[in-house]
Amino acid sequence: MSSDIDVLVREVGLRDGLQNTETIVPTEGKLAWIEAELAAGVREIEVASFVxxxxxxxxxxxxEVVTRAMALPGLTVMALAPNLKGAERAFALGVHKVDYVTSVSRTHNIKNVRREREASLEDFKxxxxxxxxxxxxxxTQLAAGLSTALGCSYEGRIAVDEVRQCxxxxxxxxxxxxxxxxxxxYADPRQVRxxxxxxxxxxxxxxxxxxxxxxxGTGLANVSAALDCGIRRFDASLGGLGGCPYAPGASGNIVTEDLCFMLDSMGLRTGIDLQRLLAVRDIPARYLGADSLSxxxxxxGLPRHYRTATERATA
Amino acid sequence: MSSDIDVLVREVGLRDGLQNTETIVPTEGKLAWIEAELAAGVREIEVASFVxxxxxxxxxxxxEVVTRAMALPGLTVMALAPNLKGAERAFALGVHKVDYVTSVSRTHNIKNVRREREASLEDFKxxxxxxxxxxxxxxTQLAAGLSTALGCSYEGRIAVDEVRQCxxxxxxxxxxxxxxxxxxxYADPRQVRxxxxxxxxxxxxxxxxxxxxxxxGTGLANVSAALDCGIRRFDASLGGLGGCPYAPGASGNIVTEDLCFMLDSMGLRTGIDLQRLLAVRDIPARYLGADSLSxxxxxxGLPRHYRTATERATA
Structure with a gap:
């Protein structure tokens, strides 16, 4: 992480958000969204899924989205690969970061990718x-995700030791x-710690x-607990877009704007301009409807007389 | 606090929630709401304001609301008194708890009750x-509140030392x-601590x-930070009803149901049955419209296979 920020906020709305929408956002719309977030100071964006x-x-x-996003200076471009085949598509483009996800919940992993958890883990190798x-x-960096690590719609609570082993x-x-x-x-701050x-x-x-x-409702409380543990990288989705089609009852990711506001209020620099970030909402709203964003x-709005973390640090 | 709970959740929706609604909830509706929350396990409710x-x-x-609420066994009845006159009305009924609030922000205090902060503090005596x-x-217990203790629409950030002195x-x-x-x-978890x-x-x-x-969006994150400091009493409002008419941009209290879920998930017993609490929402929704509740x-809904704090403690 570069030394001018304290916390890396990664936008995942273009992947985790859009994978649940019926409306297809055109390529130009995605690029406009990516460019606007980058201009607001977001340095890492998950832009697509190679499904x-x-x-x-x-x-x-x-x-196309990955290729054009990679041409934007200063942006780290991440893309999801659900399997080796998807990863090979990503490698062919030399994408900056590929993420690959295994469910800690054995049942969820089978429902999600029709493979045993251990087979999915082996695939990462x-x-x-x-x-x-x-x-x-x-x-090309490889980010390995563990989903359902704090609970599963099928299995309920997940043993901490299972997460640790994975x-x-x-x-x-x-x-x-x-x-x-x-x-x-499902997570709560105690469990997060x-x-x-x-x-x-x-x-x-x-x-x-x-x-x-x-x-x-516990998303930002869980962020705060993770911060206490020293975590300094968080995924979030503009307007809270997102969920998981194979996890009944799941709704959106934590909201990028709300996350950035909380971090900034805590004096943790994200490099992101809150007002400019709020303005980016207009882009997905144009395609998905303003109601789809929370x-x-x-x-x-920002508190009156709000001073950013950077302003306070240099005051 | 009785020894069978770890955290006291106080419902303030009937006061902080209703003070901002145009629709007048009839007395019978308020009593039905109070009775239903008590039946769900809520032990303390702020039922009215003596304005x-x-x-x-x-x-x-x-x-009438206070008198009838006080007849309900097991309920601690709290009422707001904005001044000595209001407190005298409360005392005449022998209400269990009277809360009286001063703004730490001098400007907000003047806008809210047209008195200097020091005059308001002296009135508490x-x-x-x-x-x-x-x-x-x-x-009759006297609960003394300090509002705008973590920020003010007029003054912005409030110095910690001002809060401490008050x-x-x-x-x-x-x-x-x-x-x-x-x-x-305005608060963030670091500031709360x-x-x-x-x-x-x-x-x-x-x-x-x-x-x-x-x-x-930082409400529950702030609860988690306050828990870390040892705080074990929280106000909340069913469906997040509430705000402050003299504080531009303010919206509702933290949601009672979401607060209870987070606490219970953390293994902290509230004595409140989450499913029964969720069902209470129907009562204010009948008068204020379902859209007014968040x-x-x-x-x-509750996670599948959810086990309450009590179930886990006795498992």
Whole structure:
């Protein structure tokens, strides 16, 4: 992470948000959204998913979106690969970061990708090998995600030790980043502390990111708990767009704007201009309808006399 | 606090919620709401405000609501008194708890009650004397609130030392409880820790409660930070009803249902049955419209296989 920010906020609305929408956002709309977030100061964006277009037509333009996003100076471009085949599509473009996700919940993993959890974990090793064989080691980072790490619609609570073991496997397999996801919004701050402490004990110097959903209102409380553990990378979605089609009852990710406001208020610099970020909402709203976006900061506006973390640090 | 719960959740929707609604909820509706929350396990409810009926016709039935609520076994009945006159009305009924609020922000205090902050603080002493003179010491508790303690629409950030001094004054003056309120939803978890630690250093054995609004999405994160400081009393409003008519941009209190879910998930017993609590929403919705109630738990439902804090403690 560059030294002028304290916390990296990664926008995942273009992937986690759009994978649940019926309306297909045109490529130009996606690029406008990416460019506007970058201009607001967002430095890392998950822009697409390399799933087969017949399964998710929303991502039929993944190659074009990734290629054009990679041409934007200062942006780290991430794309999801659901399997080795998807990862190979990503490697062909030399994308900056590929994320690959395994469910800690065995049942959810089978429902989601029709494979046993252990088979999915083993696949990550093959993705690392394919990346290295493509000569992309040190150029394309591999972020390994663990979904349903804080609860599962099918299995309920997930044992902390299961998460720890999976994280240890991925760290050993060569992950450049580990992402811990509360896919269905079951987590509470106490559990977050417990799970992240267990994960951090296995991951050494590998950065750990948190991916929270705000399904039951605890999203930012969980961020605060993760901050207490030393986590400094968070996924979020503009307007809280998103969810998981195979996890009944899941709703959106934590809201990027609200996350950035809380972090900034806490004196943690994100590099993101809150007013400019709020203005970006107009772009997805144009395609998906303003009603599809949530967010408390957008509703209430910044506090009067608000001074940003940077302003306070330099005052 | 009784030993079978870890955290006291106080419902304030009938006061802080209704003071901003144009629709007047009939007395029978208020009583049905109070009874249903009590049946769900809520042990303390702020049921009315002793403001002049010409200013807030919503509370013209304050005497009747308080009297009938006090007849319900097991319920602690609290009512707001904006001044000595209001407190005297409350004392005449022997209400269990009277809360009286001063703004830490001098500007907000003048706008809200047309008095200097120091005059408002001094009035609390007179309220204590009036309570004692009425022979209610040990019977009617006096909760002293400090609003805008974490930010003000007029003044912006509020110095921690101002909050500390006001809390020290109220503790010295004989408050049975001190309530720290983020009236306009400016607070972040770091600030909450700072302010509550400063307050707790002045309040000795006097219980301190937190009253958060969720205006900018940080409400439950602030609860979690307050829990870290040892706070075990929280105000909340069913469906997040509420705000402050004199604080531009303020929106509702934290949602009682979401607060109870987070606490329960953390293993903190509230004594409140989440499903029964969710069902209570039908009562205010009947009068105010379902759209006036927010809440993530109501939208998403309890997690599947959810086990309550009590079930887990006794498993």
């Amino acid at each position: 087969p277009a017949r399964l998710m037509p929303q991502f039929a333009d993944a190659e 093959r993705i690392v090998q394919a990346r290295d064989a493509a000569g992309l080691k040190g150029r 994280a240890a496997f991925l760290a050993e397999a060569g992950a450049d980043e580990i992402m811990i996801a509360d896919t269905v919004g 417990e799970v992240f402490k267990a994960v951090l004990a296995e991951t050494g110097d590998i950065p750990v990111a948190a991916h929270f959903h705000d399904t039951r 967010g408390a900061l957008a509703r209430a | 002049p009926a010409r200013l807030m016709p919503q509370f013209a039935d304050a005497e 007179r309220i204590v004397q009036a309570r004692d003179a009425a022979g209610l010491k040990g019977r 809390a020290a004054f109220l503790a010295e003056a004989g408050a049975d409880e001190i309530m720290i309120a983020d009236t306009v939803g 700072e302010v509550f630690k400063a307050v707790l250093a002045e309040t000795g054995d006097i219980p301190v409660a937190a009253h958060f609004h969720d205006t900018r 809440g993530a738990l109501a939208r998403a």
